[in-house]
Amino acid sequence: MNGADNRTTLTLTYVVLGMAAFITLFPIALMLLNSLKAAPEVIRSPLAVPEEIRWDNYTRAWRDGNFSTAFLNSAILTVMTIILVCGSGSMTAYVLARKKIKSWRLVTGYLLATTTAPIQLFLFPLYFGFARLGLIDNVFAVSVIYCAIFSPFSIMLLRTYFLAVPKELEEAALIDGATHWQVFTRVMLPIVWPGILTVALIVGLNTWNEFLIATTFLQGQGSMTAIVSFFLFSGQYTTDWGQLMAGATIVVLPVVALFIFLQRRFIEGMTGGSVKG
Amino acid sequence: MASVTLSSVSKSFGAVKVLENISTEIHEGEFVVLVGPSGCGKSTLLRMIAGLEDITEGTISIAGQVVNDTAPKERDIAMVFQNYALYPHMTVAENMAFSMTLAGSSKAEKERRVREAADILGLNDLLERKPKALSGGQRQRVAMGRAIVRSPRVFLFDEPLSNLDAKLRVAMRAEIRALHQRLKSTSIYVTHDQVEAMTMADRIVVLNGGKIEQVGAPLKLYDDPANTFVASFIGSPAMNFMEAEIMDGDGGRSLVLQSGAKITAPAWCSRPSGTPVTIGVRPEHFLFGQEGVEMSVEVVEHTGSETHIIANHGSQKIVAVTNQRLDAAYGDKMKLGFPTGTMLLFDRETGERIRE
Amino acid sequence: MHRLYLIPTLAINLSIILLPAILTIALAFFRWDGISQPVFVGFDNFQALAGDRVFWRALTNNIIWTAIFLTIPIGFALLVASMLLLISRGRILLQVIFFLPIIIATVITARVWQGMIFNPVSGIFGWLEQFGIHLTNPLTKTATSLYGVAAVDLWHWWGFLAVIFFAALRQVPAEQIEAARLEGATFFQMLRYVLLPGIKSTIMLMMIMTVIWSFLVFDFVFIMTRGGPAYSSEVLSTMAYRLAFYDLNVGKAAATALVISLFGLVATFFYIRAQAKDGDL
Numbered sequence: 001m002n003g004a005d006n007r008t009t010l011t012l013t014y015v016v017l018g019m020a021a022f023i024t025l026f027p028i029a030l031m032l033l034n035s036l037k038a039a040p041e042v043i044r045s046p047l048a049v050p051e052e053i054r055w056d057n058y059t060r061a062w063r064d065g066n067f068s069t070a071f072l073n074s075a076i077l078t079v080m081t082i083i084l085v086c087g088s089g090s091m092t093a094y095v096l097a098r099k100k101i102k103s104w105r106l107v108t109g110y111l112l113a114t115t116t117a118p119i120q121l122f123l124f125p126l127y128f129g130f131a132r133l134g135l136i137d138n139v140f141a142v143s144v145i146y147c148a149i150f151s152p153f154s155i156m157l158l159r160t161y162f163l164a165v166p167k168e169l170e171e172a173a174l175i176d177g178a179t180h181w182q183v184f185t186r187v188m189l190p191i192v193w194p195g196i197l198t199v200a201l202i203v204g205l206n207t208w209n210e211f212l213i214a215t216t217f218l219q220g221q222g223s224m225t226a227i228v229s230f231f232l233f234s235g236q237y238t239t240d241w242g243q244l245m246a247g248a249t250i251v252v253l254p255v256v257a258l259f260i261f262l263q264r265r266f267i268e269g270m271t272g273g274s275v276k277g
Numbered sequence: 278m279a280s281v282t283l284s285s286v287s288k289s290f291g292a293v294k295v296l297e298n299i300s301t302e303i304h305e306g307e308f309v310v311l312v313g314p315s316g317c318g319k320s321t322l323l324r325m326i327a328g329l330e331d332i333t334e335g336t337i338s339i340a341g342q343v344v345n346d347t348a349p350k351e352r353d354i355a356m357v358f359q360n361y362a363l364y365p366h367m368t369v370a371e372n373m374a375f376s377m378t379l380a381g382s383s384k385a386e387k388e389r390r391v392r393e394a395a396d397i398l399g400l401n402d403l404l405e406r407k408p409k410a411l412s413g414g415q416r417q418r419v420a421m422g423r424a425i426v427r428s429p430r431v432f433l434f435d436e437p438l439s440n441l442d443a444k445l446r447v448a449m450r451a452e453i454r455a456l457h458q459r460l461k462s463t464s465i466y467v468t469h470d471q472v473e474a475m476t477m478a479d480r481i482v483v484l485n486g487g488k489i490e491q492v493g494a495p496l497k498l499y500d501d502p503a504n505t506f507v508a509s510f511i512g513s514p515a516m517n518f519m520e521a522e523i524m525d526g527d528g529g530r531s532l533v534l535q536s537g538a539k540i541t542a543p544a545w546c547s548r549p550s551g552t553p554v555t556i557g558v559r560p561e562h563f564l565f566g567q568e569g570v571e572m573s574v575e576v577v578e579h580t581g582s583e584t585h586i587i588a589n590h591g592s593q594k595i596v597a598v599t600n601q602r603l604d605a606a607y608g609d610k611m612k613l614g615f616p617t618g619t620m621l622l623f624d625r626e627t628g629e630r631i632r633e
Numbered sequence: 634m635h636r637l638y639l640i641p642t643l644a645i646n647l648s649i650i651l652l653p654a655i656l657t658i659a660l661a662f663f664r665w666d667g668i669s670q671p672v673f674v675g676f677d678n679f680q681a682l683a684g685d686r687v688f689w690r691a692l693t694n695n696i697i698w699t700a701i702f703l704t705i706p707i708g709f710a711l712l713v714a715s716m717l718l719l720i721s722r723g724r725i726l727l728q729v730i731f732f733l734p735i736i737i738a739t740v741i742t743a744r745v746w747q748g749m750i751f752n753p754v755s756g757i758f759g760w761l762e763q764f765g766i767h768l769t770n771p772l773t774k775t776a777t778s779l780y781g782v783a784a785v786d787l788w789h790w791w792g793f794l795a796v797i798f799f800a801a802l803r804q805v806p807a808e809q810i811e812a813a814r815l816e817g818a819t820f821f822q823m824l825r826y827v828l829l830p831g832i833k834s835t836i837m838l839m840m841i842m843t844v845i846w847s848f849l850v851f852d853f854v855f856i857m858t859r860g861g862p863a864y865s866s867e868v869l870s871t872m873a874y875r876l877a878f879y880d881l882n883v884g885k886a887a888a889t890a891l892v893i894s895l896f897g898l899v900a901t902f903f904y905i906r907a908q909a910k911d912g913d914l
Contacts, residue, residue, distance in 0.1 A: 009820055013716045017723075020713050021730045024792055027742070028733065030749040030757075042755045088641035100635035107639065112908060114650050116845045116901045120870050120890040122653035124877045125660065128667050129653065148649030151642055168362035171329050176376035176423075177350035180634055186379075190366040209738035211852045216878070231740045231856065241748045241755045248741045259736050263729050266736070271797045 035245035042241045054242060061233075061247035069222060070229035073139055074208055077225060080143035081150065081207045082200045088147065089154045090196060094188055096155065097162035098170075115152040119212055127216060137220035145217070146207050154199045157269065161195030162188065198269035201262060208255060226251050278463055279340035279430040280305045281326060286335035288321055288487075295321050296487045299335070308457050308464045312474040313484035314510070320435055322484070323467045327356050327433055339430060355424035356433040360440060361416045363408040363423075370395075370404040373422045394425040397456065414445045421456070434466040438473065450476055471511050475499070483507050505628040508557050508621065514585065514596045517558045520625060525550040532556060536591040538570045540615045545633035546622060554631060557621040560585070560598040564614030574609040586611070660887035667883050678888035688889070691860075691867040694779050695896075698868065699847035701783050702790070703840060710794035711836075715824050717799045728799065731792030739789070739852035746785045747772070747857060775865035778858050782866055786853045794839060798832060805831035838907050844900040848893050869893045 034042050035057055037050040062068070092111075096104050126145070127136075135141035165188060173187045189196070214225045224232070230251050234244050259266050281303040288296040296318040303309045311319040324330040326337055328349035336343045344352050363372050371378075373394060374387040382390075395401045398418045408416055417437060424432055434453070438446045454477050457464055468474055474481045475495045483490040483498065483506070491503040495511075502508035508516045521532040523542060530542040532554070540556070548554070563569075572588035572595060579585075579602070586597045588611060597613055605611060622631040661678055663671035682688045713731070717724055734742065751770045753759045758768045771781030805828060813827045829836070851870040854860060860867035860875065869889055877886035 009719070013719045017713065017716055017720070017727055020709075020792075020795075021727055023788070024730050024734060027745050027749060027788065028737075031741075031745045034749060034755075043759070045760055046749055046755060046757060047760060084641075084645070088645065091638035092642040095635050095638045101639070107643075109905060111646070112905050113901055114646060116842075116897055116904060117650060117654065118849045118870070118890065118893045118897050119851075120849075120873045120886075121657055121894045121897075122650050123874075124667075124883050124886055124890070125653040125656035126649065127877075128883070129656075144645055145649050148645045151646060155642065166360060166362065168358040168360055169364060171324075171327075171349075172356065172358060172362035172423075173364075173375070174329070174349045175327060175354065175356050176427075177379045179350075182379060184638075187364055191364070193366070205736060209736075211739055211856070227738050227740050230744075234740070234744045241752075244744060244748060248744055252737050252741050255736055255738075256733070259733070260729065263732070267728065267732055267796055267800075270735070270793070271800045 031245045031248055034242055035249045037242045039240045039242050057243045057246035058250065061243050061250060064243070065226075065229050065233040065247045065250070066221065066224075067226060067229065067247075067250060070224055070226040073218070073223060074225040074227070077139050077143050077146070078204050078207045080140060081146040082204050084143060084147035085150050085154050085203045086196050086200055089151050089199065090158055090189065090192070091184070092151075093155045093158035094162050094184055097159045098167075111152040111155055115156065119149070123212075123216065130217065136217055137223040139218065139223055142213060142217050143207075145213055146203075146210065149213070150203045150206055154203060157199055157202075158192065158195050161192040165191050194265075198265050201258075201265055202269045205255060205259075205266070278305050278461070281431055281463065281465065282336075282338040282341070283322075283326075284336050284338075286322070286325065286337060287333050288318070288325060288330065289333045294487060296325075299489055301482055301489060301492055303463060303465060305463055306461045308454075308466065308477060308479045309482060310466045310468060310474040310478035310480075311482050311484060312468055312471055312510070313490075315469055317484040318487045319467045319469075319484050323356075323433055323435055323465060326431070326465060327354055328352050352431075353427075353429050354431045354433055355427045355429040356435065357420045357424050357437045359436040361408075361420040361437075363416060363419055365408055368405050368407055369400060369411070369419050369422075372408065372419060373426045375423070376427050390426050390428075391422075394422040397425060397459070398422050413441050414449065417441060417449060421453070425456075425460070428462075430463065432462050432464040434464065436468055437466075438468070439470070446473075453477065472513060475511065481511075483510060485510075502557075502621070503630055505555060505557070505623050508623070512559065514560045514598065516621075517560065517595050517597075518623075519556045519558075519590075519593055519595075521554055521556050523548055523550055523552045523554060534570070534590070535593070536570075538590070540570065541617055543617050543620055543622070546631070547633075548631060553625040555623040555625050555628070556615070557623060558615060559619065560596045562616045562619045563595075563597040563599075564616060565597075565599055565601065565603070565611075566614055567612060569612040569614035572611050572613050574605045574607060574611055576607070577603065577605050588613070657887045657890055660884055661891050663884045665883040666881040667877070668881075671884070674884065678884045681885055682888055682892070687864045687867055687872060688869075690864050691869045691872045692892070694866065694868050695848050695850070697779065698783060698850055699844055701787075702843045702847050706787055706791035706794055707836070707839065707843070710791050710798050711824075711829070713791075713795040714798035714802055715820075715828055717795070718802050718828070719820070728796055731795050733792070734789045735793040737789075740856055742789050743785060743853055743856040746788070751781065772858050772866075773862060775863050778862060778866040782853050782857050785857065786850070789853075797839065798835065801832040801835040802828055834907070838904070841900050841904045841907060845897050845904065848896040848900075 030046055033050070034046055036053045036055070038052070038054050041048065041050060095101055096108050101107070130136055130141060169187055169191070170183050173183045178186065209227060211227055211231070214228045215231060218224045218228055230247055233247060283302070284300050286296060286299040287294065299322060311322060313319050321330055325332055328344065328347060332345050336345055338344060339352060339354070364375065367375065370391050373391045377387045377390065391404070395404060398421060400418055400422055403411065403415060403419070408419065411419065420437065438449050441449060450473060466477060478495055480492060480494055481498055482492045485506050491498060491507045498507055498511050502511065505518065509518070519534055521534050521540070523546065524531055524533050530546060531539045532542045533539055570590055572590050574586060574588050576587040577584065578587070583598050583600050584603045586603065586605065588595050588597065595613065623629065624631055660671065662673060662675060664674045664677070665671035717727060748755055750756045751758055751772055753762070753770055758770060761768060771777035771784070809827050809831065810823065813823050818826065849870055850868055851874070854866055854868050854871050855874065858866045860871045870893060873886045873889035873893065876882045876889060
């Protein structure tokens with residue numbers, strides 16, 4: 001539908017949408033605005049323009065939040081998780097999409113069920129098990145947990161990409177002399193590459209932002225992620241809201257920048273599973 | 278180059294039998310077309326020859342060797358798919374060379390062979406393009422180029438022209454045929470289009486309901502069909518069929534149509550009086566003149582070179598073709614003579630030809 | 634051969650999810666502090682839960698949460714999504730804006746709302762005081778704490794729904810919409826008779842997901858109130874977390890986790906059925 005039927009409807013539409021946009025942007029704007037103010041100024045009025053721009057909020061937040069280490073941890077964790085999910089997930093998605101095994105229905109059903117499994121259902125034994133194995137504060141071990149949690153939905157998403165590839169391409173490759181593994185790596189993977197990128201983005205975003213697992217398994221000073229670090233740091237310095245908002249901005253900035261740059265892929269990927277054609 | 282032998286090949290999907298006891302031989306260098314209505318099992322048969330489907334029973338041999346348990350890549354065949362199956366992430370050249378890449382051929386060798394194939398098909402200017410940037414006809418050519426590059430023992434074509442528009446289809450038909458004359462490669466071509474079969478094949482295998490109806494050269498099938506199915510499937514407009522009964526009378530044997538009209542029976546017809554038969558007459562064999570069975574004209578179509586007349590005789594619809602320019606209008610009465618010499622008779626029950 | 638492709642996924646999934654999940658079910662029948670030998674206690678943990686006022690409070694809160702999230706964000710998102718369909722300029726920009734909150738980490742969102750909105754000193758609530766408008770921080774009152782947290786989650790959540798619904802609405806065939814316009818349908822008639830029926834399956838799916846997620850809600854509650862004050866905003870998952878890691882009562886925590894899963898399981902059943910109906914299974 002292009003254009004409303006009359007001016008009143010159209011005006012009303014823009015007013016409602018404008019208000020919705022305002023509500024959405026308002027807290028974000030407050031965060032940015034106050035991240036540049038000194039603490040007393042924030043208290044005077046959170047809405048006022050800063051009298052003096054305090055860039056040092058950012059340097060202090062970076063130091064107090066221990067972000068050099070935390071960002072590195074977050075980055076390692078995110079990259080590891082992406083590799084694990086995309087590597088294992090694409091193989092599984094291919095096999096399930098092409099019904100290569102007799103039990104594909106069972107496996108698909110099981111994975112769908114674990115998509116919605118509550119973390120608490122497996123969290124406690126997992127924590128005490130990891131503790132016994134000395135895997136607490138181990139970024140690599142946690143990336144395996146993330147892989148387990150994010151894989152099911154990633155596989156379901158990747159599956160739709162594999163389903164869209166014509167079967168004849170596989171057959172053509174088989175006749176061309178490819179082994180099954182070559183069909184997968186040289187023909188299928190390059191074709192579903194956009195899907196893998198989309199999954200990588202979403203898994204990356206979720207890993208970067210994840211709270212419950214990170215705060216439970218990564219509590220050590222040297223192993224915590226940016227999110228956990230900000231959580232602890234924001235609990236300690238609750239008086240200097242300028243510095244706190246600077247810290248918040250530092251943590252969301254990479255995510256928001258990437259999102260704005262690749263918004264179409266993000267939105268497609270995150271809404272993809274819910275909208276049926 | 279190699280021959281392909283099918284002996285007692287059957288295929289079932291679960292309890293459903295799609296092919297039953299297929300035996301035939303495709304000779305070295307021959308161009309054989311498998312034709313039949315959709316669901317007759319022709320594509321399945323082709324895919325079994327390719328090794329993409331298992332063989333439930335019987336054997337398939339290439340060059341005398343049974344290949345039932347041989348993987349597709351070891352059969353040394355090439356296949357052109359209906360939707361071309363070009364790899365979208367590779368250029369035309371990469372697509373054509375992919376089989377050689379997998380086999381680990383040298384770069385120079387690949388280049389040489391791709392170049393050769395591209396020359397034959399006129400693809401030289403397109404080698405660096407991706408399939409997305411090609412037209413339907415060009416994609417078709419690349420798909421064939423991919424097959425040629427391998428210089429396989431057998432070429433398989435799975436309805437390769439059905440995604441093209443009518444004009445391009447006719448052009449590509451001739452091109453594939455010319456290519457075959459040049460390469461002299463054993464080719465098996467699947468189509469549902471009998472015109473394609475007639476124009477391209479050295480020999481045609483007509484399939485119906487998972488069984489072979491008849492095998493033969495195009496004109497042999499046209500002139501001498503084994504049964505009503507082949508007779509009706511081959512030829513366009515299709516053969517006319519009329520139910521009749523053999524009757525002995527004063528003036529010799531005749532065939533009595535359901536309307537009661539009498540036609541002189543062919544002299545060779547030796548079945549007893551009272552036998553129910555089906556008469557088959559090709560549209561162009563009707564005799565336009567003063568004698569014959571009276572018809573009421575329904576539609577007259579002028580193609581320029583021919584006139585098609587669709588007429589009714591009682592409840593029976595008849596299509597007749599002549600290269601005269603006839604003037605007739607809806608409702609006009611017209612007499613069509615039945616040609617005793619070219620008329621075919623079929624057993625009404627089994628549909629089999631009644632021969633001399 | 635292709636079975637091997639599943640090994641990494643299944644090995645990780647079974648060892649991280651299935652095995653611990655089975656252990657959780659077992660632990661629900663034991664008394665365990667996480668360190669010493671577990672002691673089998675039968676249904677004691679469940680009995681303890683049934684007699685625990687906090688448990689009933691948490692369960693009630695989860696149900697209230699579900700009711701809120703089944704109505705307010707879905708309704709608002711549907712309105713906004715269908716309005717996006719009406720306009721021709723600014724769609725992409727608005728979509729990007731509405732999508733922003735879901736990609737911002739929960740900790741960040743929580744702290745921004747706590748400090749910049751609810752806080753009586755540094756936030757908008759404090760600023761409004763100058764104009765004689767007196768608003769208390771909802772997170773500090775037992776009567777309002779749950780709703781305060783819910784408000785933040787609503788902000789975080791509704792835009793994502795709106796974008797999903799908009800994507801679904803765009804797949805309603807244009808001819809249907811045009812036909813309705815020719816027949817003189819108003820905006821709300823269009824919504825009622827053409828658009829909403831056209832995206833029914835998406836709405837259903839999101840409602841099922843809402844039920845599942847509402848029983849899993851953890852981050853915002855844990856970060857902003859830790860279930861307080863006086864357990865007024867406690868939900869089942871924060872309760873389970875507290876039981877396991879603060880009270881070291883892992884058996885009771887496991888029992889709580891089972892209750893959460895039970896609700897999830899019912900919704901998951903409908904979720905899988907919805908997916909299967911769409912030909913995914």
